[in-house]
Amino acid sequence: MATAGWGPPTDTERRRCEATARGDGDGQVAAIAGEDLYLAVPQEGQDPLPVHPDPTTGGKCLPVLTHGMLPPWQPQQFLDRVTVEELAQDWPNDTGQPAVNPGTPAAARLSATPDHRAAWLRIRAHFGVRPGGLLATHDGGPLHGPLAQGPACGAPLAVHHSVPWNELGTTFLDHATDAATLREQWSVTDPASRRQRLDQLLGGQFVPAGTQTALRERAGAGKGDADGCAPPQAEQAVLRAGARAAEVYDSWEEFAAGHALGRMPAYDNGRFGQQYAETLHIHRTLTQDPASPWRGLPLG
Structure with a gap:
């Protein structure tokens, strides 16, 4: 998905977009392997991992957001912070695929079969957790003034x-x-x-x-x-x-x-x-x- 004038807001989305453009599935996972990811907290009466229609394909997906693509503030909107490791270990087999940043130019779907989830864990182990002490800038945030x-x-x-x-x-x-x-x-x-x-x-x-x-x-x-x-x-x-x-x-x-x-x-x-x-x-x-x-x- 391309949008005129849009650019990845942080390095995380930039790496994901580059991996998607070259058709690199492992690279898509590697881009978020050590990052904090976010799931919408289910509302009362919803399943713990509520699936939604994928706005791109129409299939079922679980929206997973990177930090740079979090939605604007809304009252009573809460998000759970998770990791690739937690998603790999807790993913139910009958749930749709995770869709990272769905409906945005940085969108990508990840295959979530047991073999794929095992690969997520290997990639996570290889890249480790994003360390502290890094300078990061959000290109959509205030930069001047x-x-x-x-x-x-x-x-x-x-x-x-x-x-x-x-x-x-x-x-x-x-x-x-x-x-x-x-x-x-x-x-x-x-x-x-x-x-x-x-x-x-x-x-x-x-x-x-x-x-x-x-x-x-x-x-x-x-x-x-x-x-x-x-x-x-x-x-x-x-x-x-x-x-x-x-x-x-x-x-x-x-x-x-x-x-x-x-x-x-x-x-x-x-x-x-x-x-x-x-x-x-x-x-x-x-x-x-x-x-x-x-x-x-x-x-x-």
Whole structure:
């Protein structure tokens, strides 16, 4: 399926499109072997793995989405995060084929016979899990201007998890994990506490135990669907974070140093251990990689 003006939003979809174009079935699986994949959470009364008509072929399929192709935010829309390994192990024999990103230019169907699923496991074992510490960009997200500057403040967290730094979408990791992070690290359990905590963070008035006060606009945007933060409110939170950073810091180099130093006391009881090394890697990635928003975006 080709659409004029469309391009793969991330490297994952780009690799899948390339494999599909050359008719490489194993390459299609390899492109997602280590990636997070997403299934729609069944509504009440639906089967655990509800199948749907394939919009391309008309047959049955189970929609499987990559992170870059998640749908726009909608109230009460929830997604489960799964892996190729989990799909291979749990796939019922009487279910239709998985359709990756159906109805989009990045669509592809995977054969799901027992032999094919065994091949998925072998490919997964060969490529392993996508490591953390990678800089990723969503080509459909904000790349310039104030709306990009805010997410750039949260780029260290995005690089840590190897998710696009500029995606203000449906979910950050997955709904359960995002909600747990907000609850455990930021005491955010509902829209009111989210707004209160965001105001405190941007005002420098809240220091959670064992963490730091870097501007983390994702506390306002990362789990918007469960906490009532619709896209307009999420964008406002991001704009506020970027503007506040520009008031405090004169450059991304200053912001980077402040972020790195602010994290040190919370790590390894003050010792320079693994978490220090991870922070140093993220710092170097964002200050040195030509694709980094800290290299291409002005601060302020």
